[in-house]
Amino acid sequence: MTFARITGTGSDLPEKVLTNADLEAMVDTNDQWIRERTGIRQRHIVAPDEATADLAERAARRALEAADRRVGDIDLIIVATTTPDRVFPSTACLLQQRLGIHGCAAFDLQAVCTGFVYALGVADKFIRCGSARCALVIGAETMSRIIDWTDRSTCVLFGDGAGAVVLEASDEPGVHSSHLHADGHYSHLLHVPKGVATAPGEVAAARTFVEMKGNEVFRVATNTLGRIVDETLAANGLNKSDIDWLVPHQANIRIIEATARKLKMSLDHVIITVDRHGNTSAASVPLALDQGVRDGRIKRGDMLLLEAFGGGFTWGSALVTY
Numbered sequence: 134m135t136f137a138r139i140t141g142t143g144s145d146l147p148e149k150v151l152t153n154a155d156l157e158a159m160v161d162t163n164d165q166w167i168r169e170r171t172g173i174r175q176r177h178i179v180a181p182d183e184a185t186a187d188l189a190e191r192a193a194r195r196a197l198e199a200a201d202r203r204v205g206d207i208d209l210i211i212v213a214t215t216t217p218d219r220v221f222p223s224t225a226c227l228l229q230q231r232l233g234i235h236g237c238a239a240f241d242l243q244a245v246c247t248g249f250v251y252a253l254g255v256a257d258k259f260i261r262c263g264s265a266r267c268a269l270v271i272g273a274e275t276m277s278r279i280i281d282w283t284d285r286s287t288c289v290l291f292g293d294g295a296g297a298v299v300l301e302a303s304d305e306p307g308v309h310s311s312h313l314h315a316d317g318h319y320s321h322l323l324h325v326p327k328g329v330a331t332a333p334g335e336v337a338a339a340r341t342f343v344e345m346k347g348n349e350v351f352r353v354a355t356n357t358l359g360r361i362v363d364e365t366l367a368a369n370g371l372n373k374s375d376i377d378w379l380v381p382h383q384a385n386i387r388i389i390e391a392t393a394r395k396l397k398m399s400l401d402h403v404i405i406t407v408d409r410h411g412n413t414s415a416a417s418v419p420l421a422l423d424q425g426v427r428d429g430r431i432k433r434g435d436m437l438l439l440e441a442f443g444g445g446f447t448w449g450s451a452l453v454t455y
């Protein structure tokens with residue numbers, strides 16, 4: 134039986150750091166509110182001439198190096214992003230060109246903050262059924278481009294970044310299972326209300342931004358993530374104590390703490406980056422994963438629970454032996 138295993142991780146953050154103090158000078162907010170309600174202290178923001186593919190490329194090259202793979206080994210590229218460089222070609226095709234890869238399948242996947250977990254689930258299925266052997270799976274976002282920097286209820290929350298993994302065919306797992314869900318019924322609670330087909334002029338002028346009913350999203354996210362923890366453990370016949378590391382989506386420290394409580398897990402076993410990265414949407418889970426791997430906390434053989442929740446609503450999880 135063929136499984137898919139993560140053989141390398143990488144990530145990238147733009148150089149510019151925007152602190153809560155910087156935001157105090159931009160909107161009616163304060164450091165204390167942001168830290169207490171979200172856990173965020175700072176976030177990284179792209180330069181005017183940087184875009185999603187730049188972050189994705191740097192993260193991908195680091196993941197390839199960590200996996201000791203060359204670009205020629207890659208036979209599938211999936212980029213999870215809500216903020217593609219262009220309407221088309223996909224960011225995955227732009228990345229493929231930059232890496233000098235020709236011919237393999239390359240596509241973007243849009244599941245907002247759950248994007249990387251979706252992409253990992255899809256790549257896992259490609260590998261399990263023999264359609265790919267060595268995939269680049271990336272979450273990359275420039276959320277700062279779709280934020281209204283005069284809206285204090287959203288602009289303090291998001292940041293830019295990218296994370297990547299190399300996922301390879303292996304005799305041993307790997308990805309044990311992935312659980313992907315959506316319910317479009319909730320689309321109005323967290324959305325960018327216009328798009329290329331509904332308001333092309335405004336999109337071209339970048340006059341359409343993230344809107345969120347934060348406390349309603351918070352309530353559904355907390356309950357839903359609790360349920361997906363149960364679903365993931367049950368599907369694999371595991372107990373809470375079998376999980377070594379929780380690698381959660383980084384939207385709000387209070388949501389992360391609620392999921393950790395559900396797992397009866399101390400925060401010492403949760404990879405937390407929200408304080409330094411903010412919410413980087415599809416990039417947040419692979420950024421946290423790379424952080425945990427590179428600082429030596431996550432070791433080969435550890436059991437990881439990856440989970441995310443986001444616009445759509447979408448939500449999902451993956452159980453992974455690293």
Ligand code: UT7
Binds near residue numbers: 166171287
């Ligand atoms: O990644 C995708 C999924 N996204 C999420 O999971 C996000 C989920 N939601 C959240 O994380 C939280 O709901 C927020 C952090 C967005 C907001 O926290 P909250 O505790 O739900 O606050 P709230 O929206 O209920 O607002 C409380 C108060 C309001 O003032 P009043 O009406 O009580 O006087 C807001 O106007 O806080 C005010 N407020 C702010 N004050 C200072 C809202 N934003 C700010 C701000 N600075 N930036």
